[in-house]
Amino acid sequence: MLQTGTPCLEIEGLVKDVGPIPSLDGRMKRVLAGVDLTARAGEITVLLGVNGAGKTTTLECAQGLQKRTDGVVRLLGQDPEKADAELRARVGIMLQEGGLPPSARPLALLRHVAGMYADPQPVDELAERLGIHEFASTTIRRLSGGQKQRVALAATLIGRPEVVFLDEPSAGLDPQSRELVVELIDELRREGLGIILTTHLLDDAERLADVVHILDRGRVITSGSVAEILEGREGAGTRLTLRTEPGLPLADAFAGRAGREAITVTEPSTGHYVIEGELTSADLAGIAQWLHAHGIMPQHLELGRANLQDVFLAIAAESAEESADSDLEPGRRGSRRSAA
Known part of the structure; x- marks a missing residue:
């Protein structure tokens, strides 16, 4: 052996x-x-x-x-x-x-x-x-x-x-x-x-x-x-996901936050929100207070960091985009990426 x-x-x-x-x-x-x-x-x-x-x-x-x-x-x-x-x-x-x-x-x-x-x-x-x-x-x-x-x-x-x-x-x-x-x-x-x-x-x-x-x-x-x-991947910071009512202005919960440009709030599907960035305990308290003030109890809430599946899907999407660009411009050579 x-x-x-x-x-x-x-x-x-x-x-x-x-x-x-x-x-x-x-x-x-x-x-x-x-x-x-x-x-x-x-x-x-x-x-x-x-x-x-x-x-x-x-x-x-x-x-x-x-x-x-x-x-x-x-x-x-x-x-x-x-x-x-x-x-x-x-x-x-x-x-x-x-x-x-x-x-x-x-x-x-x-x-x-x-x-x-x-x-x-x-x-x-x-x-x-x-x-x-x-x-x-x-x-x-x-x-x-x-x-x-x-x-x-x-x-x-x-x-x-x-x-x-x-x-x-x-x-x-x-x-x-x-x-x-x-x-x-x-x-x-x-x-x-x-x-x-x-x-x-x-x-x-x-x-x-x-x-x-x-x-x-x-x-x-x-x-x-x-x-x-x-x-090695950009944007692989902390992520908070929750499911609740659709169309909520959850970004308002971070309106008074210093460095709020580091936080992104998206709703990729109806009622499914993804909050990404370098979240702090104060940010968690802020979103909890905002939800409480509006009488909203999330159906699901999860805190974690980006995982391997997130990175893999991002790379696959980038590859598909490069392939599409290459098809449109036959002479173009796509640049290679490195995540490490």
Whole structure:
């Protein structure tokens, strides 16, 4: 097992072209345009991005499942495109589409997979941990999407890998199963595994990630811990949200506030207000007094700071705006952003 903090995956200048594409007049399409990232043992590295950003292609190049056009990839110190059986035995891969044989039954499949390794995990113990015994007699084709995810995760872990790739591990899971998977991933980190995963569930990413890389149009546009990414975004201050009567002039509650330019009040949907900025306890007292003076009791009130989902949605919106501008001006090259 690698020492905690040791790089288990290093990617430098990864480029991937596909094609030729008819819509591009037969030219190649650049899916990855210079991805750089490092994942370390004992850490959870999360790749985020909208559909088509390049997350799955990055993982597949890192695993050696796709040949890269250019760049350097080192998986446990080796080129994954030239991986031998020894390297493959040290890596666990859970694909977005599990690739499970449809006629197999879960426990029989896991025992078959376990037989390929010199020191596999006990099948019954892992199956019990993931709740697989509940549907052990059902063929794979008849399992729900969440049940298939649990079997695929067990197959990924059965060989005691040192690094695991998890592509959407929580997809299709009910809340209880999702919690089991999240807890198991956290246990794997504590055991010293290097974990690289993608997910569209941003609260899972915020809860688990040691390092986040956000991809946009084939590039990593920001990297860091969740705290570093949030600190690096403008407007990531304190936020107060409340639901009550529509059309209220809540900005009046801050009319006498020194530095009131740092506070913004919006009503993004009917009766849903968002107050953002560097709020103080005096501001909270002020809004409470204003609501009391007008005889208003909010249906919902929540105080917090911007989270990873807020940052991700803002980056996605900026990317969409840049893409629209580029479509209007074909010669224009959009500027890149950095949030860290």
